[in-house]
Amino acid sequence: MIVDLCAGNGAVGLFASASTAADIVEIEIQDRLADMARRSVQLNELDQQVRVINDDLANTLNYLKPSSADLIFCNPPYFKLDEKSRVNESEHYLLARHEIATNLNDICRVSQQLLKTNGHLAMVHRPDRFFEITETMKKYNLMPKRIRFVYPKADKEANILLIDAIKDGKTGGEKFLPPLILHHADGTYTDEVGKIYYG
Numbered sequence: 001m002i003v004d005l006c007a008g009n010g011a012v013g014l015f016a017s018a019s020t021a022a023d024i025v026e027i028e029i030q031d032r033l034a035d036m037a038r039r040s041v042q043l044n045e046l047d048q049q050v051r052v053i054n055d056d057l058a059n060t061l062n063y064l065k066p067s068s069a070d071l072i073f074c075n076p077p078y079f080k081l082d083e084k085s086r087v088n089e090s091e092h093y094l095l096a097r098h099e100i101a102t103n104l105n106d107i108c109r110v111s112q113q114l115l116k117t118n119g120h121l122a123m124v125h126r127p128d129r130f131f132e133i134t135e136t137m138k139k140y141n142l143m144p145k146r147i148r149f150v151y152p153k154a155d156k157e158a159n160i161l162l163i164d165a166i167k168d169g170k171t172g173g174e175k176f177l178p179p180l181i182l183h184h185a186d187g188t189y190t191d192e193v194g195k196i197y198y199g
Contacts, residue, residue, distance in 0.1 A: 001025065003064065003114060005057050005074040005107060010037025012073050013050050022071075024050045025064060027057050060110050069114045075124040076107050104129070104136050112140035115167040127161045134163075143169035148177040153185060 004013045007026035010033075017024055028034040034054035041050045053063050111121045121142055125133055127149055134144045142165040150160035158179070181190050189197065 001064075001069050002071045002073065003027065003060070003069045005060070005072060005110070006076045007037060007052070008033050008075070010040050010050070010052060012075065013037070014040055014044060014046070016073070017044075017046055017049055021049070026050065026052045027060055028052065028054060029056050057110055058106060061113060064114060066113050067116050070116060070119050072111050072115060072119070072121045073123075074107055074111070074121065076104070104133060105139075108136050108140040108142055112142060112167060115142075117168045119167045121165045121167070123163050123165070125161045125163065127158045130161055130163075133161070137163075137165045141168050142166070143171060144174060145169060146175050146177060148180055150180045150182065152181075153183050154181050155185075 002013070002016060002020065002022050002024045004010070004016075004024065004026045007013060007028040010026050010028070013024045013026045026034075026037055028037060031054060034052055037052045041047060041052060053060075055063070107123075108121075115121065121137070123133070130147075137144055144163055144165045146162075146164040148162040149158035150162060151158050162180070180192065182193050184190060
């Protein structure tokens with residue numbers, strides 16, 4: 001089973017369904033986004049494979065058994081809520097961007113409970129929180145194994161972090177993968193990104 005925490009409109013689960021026959025469960029707290037995800041599932045006739053749960057991810061174990069997931073995807077809120085946060089944003093953007101309804105600690109705790117031994121947590125986050133992310137993962141016996149930084153262009157700083165952790169994995173053996181560069185200087189996608197998006 002694959003679980004998508006903080007699923008938003010469900011796009012990641014839909015992409016995954018094209019590559020696996022595994023059951024996919026999407027967890028999304030915002031009613032509007034969960035409804036969009038459900039409609040996408042129906043339009044793509046994936047009702048037998050993909051299920052959408054509209055609830056706080058802290059309640060995930062009310063729906064799913066502990067140690068039942070092989071893989072968890074998570075594209076969580078990236079920013080801590082502090083005095084610098086633009087709290088005049090809409091509630092939808094605040095929940096999606098800032099750690100209000102959930103945070104890194106909660107995500108790692110739920111992932112540890114939900115994953116089978118040797119199951120994977122694949123997370124998208126911000127490079128400036130790299131050390132905090134790895135420390136929090138290890139706190140919950142989620143051992144970071146594959147790390148990749150994503151760059152908007154070759155001459156820009158990384159703005160996305162991809163990290164794959166294994167539940168109860170052994171320490172050591174971390175791999176820092178080659179950088180993923182999204183765009184050429186003219187703004188077109190690089191060949192690697194084109195293959196990811198279009199096959």
